[in-house]
Structure formats: structure tokens, C-alpha cells
Amino acid sequence: MSAGPFVITVYWPAKALSPNARVHWSVKSRAKAAAREEAHIQTIFAKAMRLPWAGLQYDLACYPPIKRHRDEDNRLSMLKAYLVGIADATGIDDRYFRRGAFTICEPDKARPRIEITIRELNREHFGP
Secondary structure (H helix, E strand, O other), X not given: OOOOOEEEEXXXXXXXXXXXXXXXXXXXXXXXXXXXXXXXXXXXXXXXXXXXXXXXXXXXXXXXXXXXXXXXHHHHHHOHHHHHHHHHHHOOXXXXXXXXXXXXXOOOOOOOEEEEEEEEEOHHHOOO
């Protein structure tokens, strides 16, 4: 078993990552690539690369730039590229990711961010 949990901190997602954003496909593509790369690098900085885990659970702590209600489904959709970057760095297919706690914290205008805490899940969490 590896150490853990690991905390990966990424910037607040770009507006282009919202499923409701009406942007050119190339703008959205660049935003996804940037988010994926950022999460990959931050996962390496957290020393969470190439984990020998069967799967992982991730908890989300969101520190938005302003206090505005956002739909939970949209928030999760905006984070997909970050999760793929974590999958790249850990070597765990993201189909073996399970969401845990989803916390909306007080706004942090100076440093809006998402803190993603990952911990190991064993094989029995995934069925046959």
C-alpha cells in the first residue's frame, strides 16, 4: 500500500470548460488541454504519480472566486479534464475513480481553486 491521501490543488476552471459555455471548439480544446496538463503537473508535485492502487476516491473542496450558485453537474463537468490529468499521472484509469465529498467553501477572490484529495480504494469497490 502507498501513502496517502494526497492533496492536489488546481486553479479554478476556465469559463470555457463549462458545458453551458458557447465558445469555439478550439478555445474549449485549449482550455481542456491546459487543465489536463495542470492537474498532471500538480499530481506529480503532490508525489502521487504511478500509484499501485486499484482505484481512487476523490474529494473536492471548491473555493470559488465569487459567491454565485452553480449547478453541481456543471461543476463536475468543468473538472473532467483535471481528473483525466490526475489519471495520466497516477496511472489509474478514471473509470476507477469514485467521487467522495463535494464541499463548496467560502469564496477566495485572491486565490480561487479546487483542492482534490485522493485516497486509495480497493478492488471490492468496483465489482467483478
